[in-house]
Amino acid sequence: MKLLRYAIGDERYVGVLVGDEIMRLGISSMAELMGADTAFVETGILDNLAEARILPPLLPGKILAIGRNYAEHARELGNEAPTEPLVFAVMPSAVIGDGDVIEWETDLTTQVDWEGELAVIIGKTARKVSQDEALDYVFGYTIANDVSARDLQQRDKQWTRAKGLDTFCPLGPFVVTADEMPDPQRLGIVTKVDGVEKQNGSTADMIFDVPFLIAHLSRAFTLSPGDIILTGTPSGVGKAQKPPQFLGDGSVVSVEIEGIGKLTNRCRVV
Ligand code: MG
Numbered sequence: 001m002k003l004l005r006y007a008i009g010d011e012r013y014v015g016v017l018v019g020d021e022i023m024r025l026g027i028s029s030m031a032e033l034m035g036a037d038t039a040f041v042e043t044g045i046l047d048n049l050a051e052a053r054i055l056p057p058l059l060p061g062k063i064l065a066i067g068r069n070y071a072e073h074a075r076e077l078g079n080e081a082p083t084e085p086l087v088f089a090v091m092p093s094a095v096i097g098d099g100d101v102i103e104w105e106t107d108l109t110t111q112v113d114w115e116g117e118l119a120v121i122i123g124k125t126a127r128k129v130s131q132d133e134a135l136d137y138v139f140g141y142t143i144a145n146d147v148s149a150r151d152l153q154q155r156d157k158q159w160t161r162a163k164g165l166d167t168f169c170p171l172g173p174f175v176v177t178a179d180e181m182p183d184p185q186r187l188g189i190v191t192k193v194d195g196v197e198k199q200n201g202s203t204a205d206m207i208f209d210v211p212f213l214i215a216h217l218s219r220a221f222t223l224s225p226g227d228i229i230l231t232g233t234p235s236g237v238g239k240a241q242k243p244p245q246f247l248g249d250g251s252v253v254s255v256e257i258e259g260i261g262k263l264t265n266r267c268r269v270v
Contacts, residue, residue: 002174002261003030003140005097006052015047017174022047030058030175034123034139034225054173056097057142058121060228063090063169064217065117065146067159069206069232076240085208085216090146090230091164096265098173102147102247103268104165109149112247112267115233116191116199116255118184119144120210121175126223134214137223140175141184143263144230145191145255150239150246170255170265171228181259184210188258189234193251198241201234 015022026041067086068074123139153162191199249269
């Protein structure tokens with residue numbers, strides 16, 4: 001299933017994508033689909049996708065992110081490939097949906113960069129799970145843009161502000177449920193800025209794959225339904241271009257992942 005949260009006028013819904021239409025479900029949040037034996041009710045009402053305003057697929061509890069999880073990306077920014085996952089956290093308040101605006105003030109940052117990533121949505125409480133069982137804890141997959149203020153990232157020495165500014169975590173538009181994606185390690189990821197391709201990678205090239213990341217993170221934290229893991233970005237970020245390129249007022253950035261869809265956001269400097 002491809003699930004989405006959306007609004008028509010002031011009303012918010014969760015639905016299943018059926019071609020160009022959305023089958024409205026009788027639930028109010030994606031969380032109701034997680035956990036034990038929750039069945040959903042199809043209302044029989046179909047909405048037109050073109051008339052729906054897409055919302056972030058969920059409002060995550062924790063967002064755990066992995067840095068430098070693609071060797072070529074580590075290299076392009078002059079870093080060694082890590083020998084264990086480089087874990088950081090992103091503020092849940094940074095989340096926006098497909099079609100929402102990424103915005104920032106120039107007195108905070110002038111070096112805003114893109115990072116297209118596969119996002120894993122946890123569906124069951126996971127604590128100290130093995131790699132073999134890790135994928136059983138996945139609810140589904142969506143697309144993220146781990147938008148990064150490179151100047152803050154460098155200046156702060158850690159990444160809380162650089163990657164956690166309001167609007168800096170676009171997510172969506174759809175969640176592909178785990179049963180439809182048994183192998184998350186063979187998906188193409190393409191990021192474009194104003195229609196020009198910047199990143200073209202494959203999740204096959206992750207240094208630490210999704211089962212490894214879930215096992216590793218669940219040794220440190222209890223993973224809860226609705227938590228999200230950002231799995232790292234392939235090479236081709238703006239800072240590594242020659243000369244470096246960054247997003248600006250009016251830039252349109254899209255991240256497309258095979259089998260999931262395309263996440264598109266416009267930028268505004270305020
Ligand atoms: Mg990233």
